[in-house]
Amino acid sequence: QKEVEQDPGPLSVPEGAIVSLNCTYSNSAFQYFMWYRQYSRKGPELLMYTYSSGNKEDGRFTAQVDKSSKYISLFIRDSQPSDSATYLCAMREGRGADGLTFGKGTHLIIQP
Amino acid sequence: DAEITQSPRHKITETGRQVTLACHQTWNHNNMFWYRQDLGHGLRLIHYSYGVQDTNKGEVSDGYSVSRSNTEDLPLTLESAASSQTSVYFCASSKQSGVWDTQYFGPGTRLTVL
Numbered sequence: 001q002k003e004v005e006q007d008p009g010p011l012s013v014p015e016g017a018i019v020s021l022n023c024t025y026s027n028s029a030f031q032y033f034m035w036y037r038q039y040s041r042k043g044p045e046l047l048m049y050t051y052s053s054g055n056k057e058d059g060r061f062t063a064q065v066d067k068s069s070k071y072i073s074l075f076i077r078d079s080q081p082s083d084s085a086t087y088l089c090a091m092r093e094g095r096g097a098d099g100l101t102f103g104k105g106t107h108l109i110i111q112p
Numbered sequence: 113d114a115e116i117t118q119s120p121r122h123k124i125t126e127t128g129r130q131v132t133l134a135c136h137q138t139w140n141h142n143n144m145f146w147y148r149q150d151l152g153h154g155l156r157l158i159h160y161s162y163g164v165q166d167t168n169k170g171e172v173s174d175g176y177s178v179s180r181s182n183t184e185d186l187p188l189t190l191e192s193a194a195s196s197q198t199s200v201y202f203c204a205s206s207k208q209s210g211v212w213d214t215q216y217f218g219p220g221t222r223l224t225v226l
Binding site: 045 | 155216218219
């Protein structure tokens with residue numbers, strides 16, 4: 001079993017819908033959780049960064065972490081065609097110098 | 113503006129050749145990382161460095177090497193390229209070791225080994 005599981009999709013939703021993206025993980029030592037967005041043929045860019053359990057909101061984006069269930073989510077409200085991209089969850093155990101463990105990424109398509 | 117760049121952006125090589133991919137960052141970040149991204153596997157860590165003269169192996173380091181002679185650069189060398197190393201390679205950097213420090217990624221190098 002891979003450390004981080006993420007449904008690759010594609011996930012296709014109409015413009016304006018609420019999108020829910022999820023990852024599960026097996027390593028209980030993970031404490032820091034990130035969501036990256038990657039457009040086609042580009043490098044990943046950091047979208048959200050959370051620590052331990054709880055919620056974090058930034059504009060239309062909300063990140064949730066449930067460490068007891070080893071489950072993290074990213075919600076996108078009022079989705080736009082420009083949100084169409086691959087969304088990668090990533091996590092690490094401790095300090096910022098550690099490498100990240102990534103999910104495979106979910107390909108999201110927002111239909112105009 | 114500070115940034116992280118990779119070169120070349122595209123490379124085609126033959127099996128058995130030595131290949132070096134360049135990564136350069138102008139943020140003066142201590143930490144630098146190399147990942148590869150493959151369909152069905154996501155991003156996987158190859159090597160990383162915490163500073164000059166420091167290098168460490170990641171999850172998929174076999175067949176790769178790095179050296180860190182200055183803060184700005186971390187070149188990745190494929191000693192003898194294999195078809196299994198056809199991939200997209202991303203370099204990343206982060207400032208220090210603080211728990212809130214995050215990694216910033218370059219634009220990637222698409223490598224094809226024939």
